[in-house]
Amino acid sequence: MFNFSKVTKSQVWESVFRHPYEDTNRNRMLQILDNVFLHLHPTKIPRYATDVGFTWGMGGITFLLFLVLTVTGVLLMFYYRPTAEFAYDDMNYLQHDVPFGLFMRNMHRWAAHLMVITVWLHMFRVFMTGSYKPPREFNWGIGVILLTLTLLLSFTGYLLPWDQLAIWAVTVGTNMARATPILGHEGPLGPELGMRADNDVRFALLGGTVVGPAALMRFYVLHVIFLPIAISVFIAVHFWRVRKDGGISGPRPSDKKK
Amino acid sequence: MEHFLEQVKKPDNIPIVGLIFLIIFYTVWAFKQAFANDKSEVTREMANSEKVQTWPNLVKVEFVAAIVVMLLLTVWSIAIDAPLEEPANPSKTPNPSKAPWYFLGLQELLVYFDPWIAGVVLPSIIIIGLMAIPYIDFNEKGNGYYTYKERKLAIWTFCFGFLVLWITLIISGTFLRGPGWNWFAPWNEWDTHKVVALTNVDLSELFRIRDYTTASIFGGIVTLGYFGIGTVLPLKWFGKKQPELLKTMGMVRYFTISSLYLMMFGVVIKIILRVTLNIKYIWVTPWFNI
Numbered sequence: 327m328f329n330f331s332k333v334t335k336s337q338v339w340e341s342v343f344r345h346p347y348e349d350t351n352r353n354r355m356l357q358i359l360d361n362v363f364l365h366l367h368p369t370k371i372p373r374y375a376t377d378v379g380f381t382w383g384m385g386g387i388t389f390l391l392f393l394v395l396t397v398t399g400v401l402l403m404f405y406y407r408p409t410a411e412f413a414y415d416d417m418n419y420l421q422h423d424v425p426f427g428l429f430m431r432n433m434h435r436w437a438a439h440l441m442v443i444t445v446w447l448h449m450f451r452v453f454m455t456g457s458y459k460p461p462r463e464f465n466w467g468i469g470v471i472l473l474t475l476t477l478l479l480s481f482t483g484y485l486l487p488w489d490q491l492a493i494w495a496v497t498v499g500t501n502m503a504r505a506t507p508i509l510g511h512e513g514p515l516g517p518e519l520g521m522r523a524d525n526d527v528r529f530a531l532l533g534g535t536v537v538g539p540a541a542l543m544r545f546y547v548l549h550v551i552f553l554p555i556a557i558s559v560f561i562a563v564h565f566w567r568v569r570k571d572g573g574i575s576g577p578r579p580s581d582k583k584k
Numbered sequence: 585m586e587h588f589l590e591q592v593k594k595p596d597n598i599p600i601v602g603l604i605f606l607i608i609f610y611t612v613w614a615f616k617q618a619f620a621n622d623k624s625e626v627t628r629e630m631a632n633s634e635k636v637q638t639w640p641n642l643v644k645v646e647f648v649a650a651i652v653v654m655l656l657l658t659v660w661s662i663a664i665d666a667p668l669e670e671p672a673n674p675s676k677t678p679n680p681s682k683a684p685w686y687f688l689g690l691q692e693l694l695v696y697f698d699p700w701i702a703g704v705v706l707p708s709i710i711i712i713g714l715m716a717i718p719y720i721d722f723n724e725k726g727n728g729y730y731t732y733k734e735r736k737l738a739i740w741t742f743c744f745g746f747l748v749l750w751i752t753l754i755i756s757g758t759f760l761r762g763p764g765w766n767w768f769a770p771w772n773e774w775d776t777h778k779v780v781a782l783t784n785v786d787l788s789e790l791f792r793i794r795d796y797t798t799a800s801i802f803g804g805i806v807t808l809g810y811f812g813i814g815t816v817l818p819l820k821w822f823g824k825k826q827p828e829l830l831k832t833m834g835m836v837r838y839f840t841i842s843s844l845y846l847m848m849f850g851v852v853i854k855i856i857l858r859v860t861l862n863i864k865y866i867w868v869t870p871w872f873n874i
Contacts, residue, residue: 357639367638374632376642379617380730382610383649390650394657414671421668432661439599440657442686446603446746447610453717453742454614455629456726456735463718470714477686484684491596493672494681498691502703507872513700514872536674575629576728 366565368573375574380455384448385574389561391441398434399550406486408546410539413488438480445476457575465567468560475557482549485542496545497537503528588770591759595664600685600758607751611743617730618739629729679763679776688757689750695765696855698873706851713844720841722832745848784864787857796868803867807874814846815839 333339334346345356355369374380405420405427407413420427449469452458458466485496504510508519509527516526523535533540568574591597621627683691693702725734732739760767762774787806788799819838822830830838857863867874 351637354637354639358643364639364643367642369638370635371638371642372633373636373641374629376636376645377632378645378649379613380629382613383645386646387649387653390653394654410672417668428665429661432664432666433657435666436599436660436664437657439596439685443599443603443606447606450610450746451614454618454739455728455730456738457728458718459721459724459727460718466718467715470711473714474711480686481684487668488672489667490669490672490676490678491667493674494678495683498681498683499687502690502699505699506704507700510700510704513704518871538674576633 366569368569371573372576381574382447382451384444384451388441388444388448391437391444392557392561394437395434395441396554398430398437401430402434403550408486408543410488410542413486413542417487417489434483438483441476442480445473449473455575459577461571461578462567465564465571468564468567472557472560472564475553475560479549479553479557482545482553485537485545486549488542493537496541500528500531500537500541503531585771587762587768587772587774588759595667597685597758598664600754603751604755607747611747614730615732618732621729621731622733627729627731680761680765682757682761685754685758689753692753692757692761693851696851696858700872701874706847709844709847716840716844720837720844722837741845741848749848749851784858784862786865786868787863788868790861790863800867800869803865803874804869807867810850811843811846815842818842 334343344360345353347353358364358367358369402420405424406416417431420431422428424430452466452469481496481499485492504523504526505513506516506527507514508516509521510516511521511523511526511528513521523529529535531541531544532538533544572579592601617628621629682688690702690707693706696702697706721735721738723735723738725731726738756767760769762768762778763776764778764780766778766780768774768778786799786803788802791802793799793802819830819842822833822838833841854863854866857866865873
């Protein structure tokens, strides 16, 4: 019989796993504390915070979907060139020739749609349980920024396939920008202040007067670099504040006694 | 009917079909818990507030949830392919042209408002208004548990804005708008040549005001009057009936709350005016129309 304790007593094993796996409260706490990913959590939480009926798990699922989108997105980037010349052909290549290319693309798209829904449901739960109330007012605001960034990420990604669906959906969306008051050439007071189709806020967004190659490059850069970094920063703040504000719900401990 | 089903079955619209069921499910679940809490002395959250070890109590739930979601995503990604249409062609406009589904509530509002309101001002107000919620809701009750009794107004407002306005407008914009952004009932064919009589009139024309300047002043009085009276009358009422509440609320809070409510109901009023009386604009000016 192979003696397993020889392995678990070895220098290699002990350098990786800092504590034994005995079922003691101390080990359960160390399990959370000694793990860089799990120590996002406190070692102990109120029982209702583990109750799916209370949380619906939507915040966590949103984060999981963000991770799925990061992984599938990076894989798609290996095959995709954000130019009007190649983008559509790369989509076809990805779908028909790259092993699991279509599967990767499908998962990226459906996870993106699902993420929009889970963000909404997460906000709905937070509202219905009054979890935005003190001390979490600021974190609710961070959450609204995360909602906006999620929608922007989804919208910028929508253009990248460079097909009819993409270009016209984004045309309809960005046409709104020309109606921006003061900053758009069709918005209130825009023309009076010298806004034209080739110098207003929509022009800045698209890098042109129509959704063309420049817009594709801009949306690509926003989609794969700028917005992911921005949303990561806000996610970090959001999670940090959940801990600092004393968990996912409930008043400050000092207010509870009243 | 076939065009409606075509829309429902579109791969990109499947999330909305799912969303409708999810929203109903979670709304019922939330209210069920709220009513149960309202009836009992101790809420379920308070009864379950003793601390437990995160490992394994929370980690196992996260683990199972992650597996379920990944399973769902995998099956979904195998079963249904993401759409890829013809190559982008700037000279070939599809009819109707639709934004991504989560923006179709705003695109739907384009029927009732000019783009600067529907596409720029209202989204900004929604974002700012959402961020303002924790600061304008000064009700200390209902912090951290489902309840209806203790925060009726807040829950009614949110459910109205989210479920009735946002979700309904998305559903209408996605499934019921056809060529020319005309409205088609589910059982109607999408007729590309559907003729809709342009019978919309400005509010001033309803009052037989033909002169542009007079119409402009009239519209200004109506619009500003709506906001003015809508702000002052409740303020007077609060001052008389609920002076204590008004004091706790404070003036800054009061004005923020009243303007957000007036804008939300303004959107509804404008929709109703368009649908019933074919009102195009309430206020026309040389620079903007409302």
